[in-house]
Structures are given as structure tokens and as C-alpha cells.
Amino acid sequence: MGKLDGKIALVTGGSDGIGFATAQEFLNEGAAHVFITGRRQDALNEAVKKLDSKKITGVQGDASNMNDLDNLYNLIKKEQGHLDILFANAGVFExxxxxxxxxxxxxRLFDVNVKGVLFTVQKALPIFSDGGSIILNASVGSVKAFNNNSVYCATKAAVRSFARCWTVDLKERKIRVNALSPGPITTSVFNSTAETEEKKKEIYDMLASKTAMGRVGTANEVAKAAVFLASDDSSYVTGIELFVDGGVAQI
Structure with a gap:
């Protein structure tokens, strides 16, 4: 038996990186169906193809667009009737x-990273199962300062605050809300900031040097932490910020 047997899940920003890896892990752990979203239809189609399961549905949309969110939840309600797990992962880095x-x-950053997370969660509530799990993708930037990154870090601090407040708001429905905060992870976000392979290596070496473990993490390592927060393994865990960061925020 899987840890998520029979559960209906949504992963926003599931076309690549952490979102894609989490969708894969949810399927591996027995989720009955996983919906993923993405802004680019071509990337979304490719992700669905790679996941290669009848239990996956890709829905094109922007987390900061209210009409897109309404269309998403109308589809989930029509096809599955309810939602048990929400990983609000969609975000932008700049x-x-x-x-x-x-x-x-x-x-641009606050629209997706803050407004998008807020309304992704709010609009899910009418079809969300009591006792379900909501996971918000934050960042070590919620508690650490990084050069030239003040706006992004502010958005992630807001996400961390959402997890605390919504834990209280939703306690009567026994819905758990937790923040998941990755540190330096090998994803397209960091890859896109490098113009050459040499520059990419330089960036990753610098990021690795800031960790206690001397390396950057993988999307799959974050996905496994998301499975923990989504499953009954974390049944007495709510309101926390779980760092998957190689120690960056701890040392």
C-alpha cells in the first residue's frame, strides 16, 4: 500500500522541477489522481507525457489568474468531486x-508568489476534504537574506505567514497547513540564470558552499518531503516550516 492511496491531489506549477517530481512521487505513493498545472501548454503536455499515467491530468493556467483558477477547480469538481491534497508550488524567481x-x-513576484498562493488555496476550499493537507512551497528566503533578492524573499516570508494563519483558520475542519522550504536545488530556475555551463557550475559551487552538506539538493528530495506532509505520517504536524535545504537556514 502507498502512503497516499485513494487520495486526489493537485500540484500547481507541475510542469518541471519540484512540482513535476512531487507529482511523480504522489503517483508512486498510490494517489488515485493527480492534477498538475502550468502556464505553458507545451511544457505541460510534455510533463503529462513523461509521467505516463492515466491518473494524471494537466490543466493549463496561471495561478495569479482568477478565471484560470475557477476553471481548474470546476474541472476537478466535475472529474473527481473533491480534493484531498494541495501542493501550492507555482512560483517565480527573479x-x-x-x-x-x-x-x-x-x-510580477507578488502576483504569482503571494496572490496566486492565496487564491489557489481559497478557491480550493469548497471542494477540499476535511482532514486534508495543504502544502505551501516557500523557501529558505523566508528566513535568510540573499543579495539582490529582497522582493522574492519577502514573498516567501508572506507564504510562511500564510501557513501559520491558515492553520488557525482551518483547524475546525482538521485541515493541516504546512510550509515546505527548499534551499538550493538543481532546477530550471537556477539553470536559467546561467548563460554558459561554466557559469552554471560557478553558481552551483557557490550554492553548495553555503550548505552544511556541501552540495545542492535535488527536486526528488523535496518531493519526498512533500509526500511526508501530504500523508498520515505527518498527522500531528501542522503550521510548521519544513526546511529541505542541506542546512542553509540552520547554520
């Missing part, structure tokens, strides 16, 4: 030096 921050940069 560096921004304080001296040159723009309103566009601020709006």
Missing part, C-alpha cells in the same frame, strides 16, 4: 538589486 527595483518586478 533577482532584483534594490537600487534598480521596478514596480513591474514587484508586481
Amino acid at each position: 533577482l532584483g538589486p534594490l537600487e534598480s527595483l521596478t514596480e513591474e518586478h514587484f508586481d
